[in-house]
Amino acid sequence: xxxxxxxxxxxxxxxxxxxxxxxxxxxxxxxxxxxxxxxxxxxxxxxxxxxxxxxxxxxxxxxxxxxxxxxxxxxxxxxxxxxxxxxxxxxxxxxxxxxxxxxxxxxxxxxxxxxxxxxxxx
Amino acid sequence: xxxxxxxxxxxxxxxxxxxxxxxxxxxxxxxxxxxxxxxxxxxxxxxxxxxxxxxxxxxxxxxxxxxxxxxxxxxxxxxxxxxxxxxxxxxxxxxxxxxxxxxxxxxx
Numbered sequence: 254x255x256x257x258x259x260x261x262x263x264x265x266x267x268x269x270x271x272x273x274x275x276x277x278x279x280x281x282x283x284x285x286x287x288x289x290x291x292x293x294x295x296x297x298x299x300x301x302x303x304x305x306x307x308x309x310x311x312x313x314x315x316x317x318x319x320x321x322x323x324x325x326x327x328x329x330x331x332x333x334x335x336x337x338x339x340x341x342x343x344x345x346x347x348x349x350x351x352x353x354x355x356x357x358x359x360x361x362x363x364x365x366x367x368x369x370x371x372x373x374x375x
Numbered sequence: 376x377x378x379x380x381x382x383x384x385x386x387x388x389x390x391x392x393x394x395x396x397x398x399x400x401x402x403x404x405x406x407x408x409x410x411x412x413x414x415x416x417x418x419x420x421x422x423x424x425x426x427x428x429x430x431x432x433x434x435x436x437x438x439x440x441x442x443x444x445x446x447x448x449x450x451x452x453x454x455x456x457x458x459x460x461x462x463x464x465x466x467x468x469x470x471x472x473x474x475x476x477x478x479x480x481x482x483x
Contacts, residue, residue: 288472290420298412298420298463300472312470315376348419353431359467361410361425363432368419 255279255364257349262369269339275332275349275366283307283327286352288362289334291345291371301347302334306355317343339373346370377402377466379475387483394451396478398464403444405468411440411449413460414477420463424449454480 261273275287289301302323303312311323322335332349347369350362378401388394398409407427412420422431424440427447437452451458459482464475 365419
């Protein structure tokens, strides 16, 4: 079964750091670009970051650029999001998602994890 | 950044009725790289349509997508009880992916 499982969320103080993980199974992880998408409580979806299959190409939304770092370990079938300088507005459910196509550069997100909640509050 | 606007904000319909949802982009979406998702409370989003009109794996044919350039439409031909949810459009034609604010389809 194709599956993504996020972990690492929690309650943290403003200004601190947190590292999210996403464990992939059931598919050739090293062939797919991967993404992080977040959803603040009661709000819509916000794309956060993307990474190509080899990790060569990386993109960030303006709201997290310079604070968050996406990475992957293809040997461990894992995706990561290092979040530094956390702010109250980073409070959200964080989803990892798979790029639909293997060779297509631009594609939709076809597999999603169930998400991990990050709460930034003092 | 391409800004997506969805209308209406809420659509109140009965099971069996037709739903028409709109997504408008602030600039042309490259190669119709436009997707639709729906999300039920407490669940992750699910991909319905990609490439503006292609159904994702396992999506029933009552869902259809159309449009090009800056104007896109998702149509649900006959609403089933499981279709009442929030629907999001997404453009992935630029390296800065964006989502629309969503349309809630609820039971009238």
